[in-house]
Amino acid sequence: MFAYTIRRLATLVPVLLGMTFIVFMMIRAIPGNPAQLILGQQATQEAIEGLTRRLGLDQPWYTQFFAYIKGLFAGDLGVSLKTNVPISEEIWPYLAATMELALVAMIIAIVVGVNAGIVSAWFQNSWFDYTAMVLALIGVSMPIFWLGLMEQYIFSIQLDLLPTTGRDNIRVPVDPITHLYLIDTLIQGRFDQFTEVIRHLILPGIALGTIPMAIIARMTRSSMLEVMRSDYIRTARAKGMKMFWVVYKHSLKNAMIPVVTVIGLQTGLLLGGAILTETIFGWPGIGTYIYDAISFRDYPVIQSGILVVATIFVLINLLVDLLYAAIDPRIKFK
């Protein structure tokens, strides 16, 4: 398994290089000169040309590309055109914000999704099954924008239960240490702030978790249905085992492989795909960081931001593959 992991990690390099190349070419295909956007509508032609030169954007694309790759191998992600700060210095708080949100969203999605799927399969064609699957269908097709605003309207404004936006109470802000606020508040022993942070995570967590929740529920249901028709389950039931254990112990374990795959893919997608949730909930995450960079034509940030997210995505999928062996001992990596 160790050799397998190393081999998989080695294949990451060409994958990420290829992806970097595609992103590099794509952002240069979008019209619009970063110098013009940085300097604004008022800028003179000379100013625009001067800045273009200083940013090296007048160089041929391959010179720019190799300079960027060279920097990457030296651990240099580049400098943001907008803020003039090295990306490696400014990216972590954004990433931490999104990771915290994605984690909560996935916990909600997995706990609710897997259980809804199991119960639906257990009581196939019951009212619960129909309701859950209709809700799942709605969940997959729900516009997050609308869902987020509705959540705010109902749970914050009408019922006054939860805050509408942000990661913490703006009036009593968290002092960032690791930028993972759940951990920061615990380290500082600020349990009042810890509960505040959790309260702030609930609504965006649900909004972000809805689509993966629905996908996980549907996947669990179909996978469970398949397993529950197999012979060993019939045997287990025949010997008089309680249905609960048949479902949660015997069936679930074998039904988990496709579900874990989906969970892995969805977790990766959440990291980059949290843009809408971040926009609605005033969440300073990596999605808005990259999105802002696109509208600003901040090439280094777009490139390195996507590279970082892609790396995490690929690593999560590797982790999922390794988890297969833990879940199902019949799987061996060679």
Place this chain on the structure above:
Amino acid sequence: MKKSLFTLFALMLALSLALAGCSSGGDSGNGGDDEKVDPNNVMIYGRGGDSVALDPAVVTDGESFIVTEQIYEPLVNYGKDNTDIVAGLAKKWNVTDDGLTYTFELEEGVKFHDGEKFNAEAVVKNFERWAKSKDEEKFYYYKSMFGGFEGDEGHVIESIKADGDNKVVFKLKRPQAPFLKNIAMSPFAIASPKSFEGDKLSKEPVGTGPFKFKSWKPNDTIVLEKNADYWVKDLPKLDGVTFKVIKDNSSRLNALTKGEIDLMDGLNPSDMKKVQDNGKLQLFERPSMNVGYLGFNVEKAPFDKKEVRQAISHLIDKQAIIDNFFEGTAEPAKNPMPPSINGYNDSIQGREYDEAKAKELLAKAGVPDGFKMDLWAMPVARPYMPNGQKVAEAIQANLAKVGIEANIVTFEWGTYLEKTRNGEAPVFMLGWTGDNGDADNFLYTLLDKDNIGSNNYSRYANDEVHKLLLEAQSTPDEDARAELYKKAQVIIHEDAPWVPLVHSKPQLAGASKIKGFVPHPTGSQSFADTSFE
């Protein structure tokens, strides 16, 4: 499986503790606040985007200025709700009759947030930092407002000298009538010279203003706290101001309704009624300092004939555009600059919607049956035009009534500006937000023949207008200048290189407890005398 999961969590915890160990040293300074801040007396300002940097001299975006305006102060200020000049760090000033020498008498006993003394030398050092840099990309506004850098031919400032501790003397090469208005702009606020070292101002701003910088979480919050040693007695009234980014306009309003923020800009016009109906909220209207217009490239047929341009002016129903696309939060424009600016000619009669008149003018121009044309519409929402595409469609429908067939064209914003500047667009929508609140910044910048290829997108050249505008630039007397600008507007109105469409008035919403907040036309204002009831 359980064991490996446990190991994973243990590893994560260890990692975060290690990270905590690395960076906790830098944060220990935060605990030592000398004064107790009352969190209920801190105003939270919700906005749609983050600041780029907190050194006002190097930025051009409103989201940066709105913050730097609290931290730094210029020598002279704008009036509370207009662009007239009032005292700032300079309590008095004197201009010689030839308009070439400005002597500023500074406030005494003012200190920067880092404890350094504010004096004449500090002012000189600030101006030298900009003038000697010759760095157009960095100090963009300096170059554009003062005509260049030290040694450049266009540079308007001949010399700046300290005369004792409290007097600064500016000598100009030639008169620049809007000089005081330029000095009052946010980019030319005075920073502590000590803070220039290492170029850290962008992240660690140090000025003399009512609020001091405390912390910045990018794309989230910027926290400012009260400057207890502020030189104006009894100000500021708030204990601090926090700027919070909430991108979406509707959720920003949700946060305001819930009381998480106290004041917000970027209110959707369609949400105005919600704010009016809510007893805990109030509306604020920012006076306009912009113009949205439909421009003609006067070098391209048939728009080289002024009758055609006038005819199209008669085909645009400005009030209908305002009612439908601005929800009433704008006023119809008849001049190229808004009424808040000194020199606005109110005696000009705007061209009313009149199909018969338009047909008559078209016949006079030799195109009685209309023609085909491209109508360029901007792809993005601008302060002066929230929905260019929709407004273009409305214009298109009206033009069709007299047989003018308009084909709507658009490009990505950067490309749009570039192509329009190069004269590729025959008819285009565009607008302008004023920099310094001076008529020169509208009429000369946008319609003088000197600026063809730059901001004169219409390529309009009229020698008489040119003469008037240059004369106004070197006339120090404000009333005499205003007369010159009024004359220029009459000629521009007759020539109709644009159809001025609207002056929009951005809406803000705030908690009803807010007192003393007056939105300024420039888009940024000090919160020094804002308070909670």
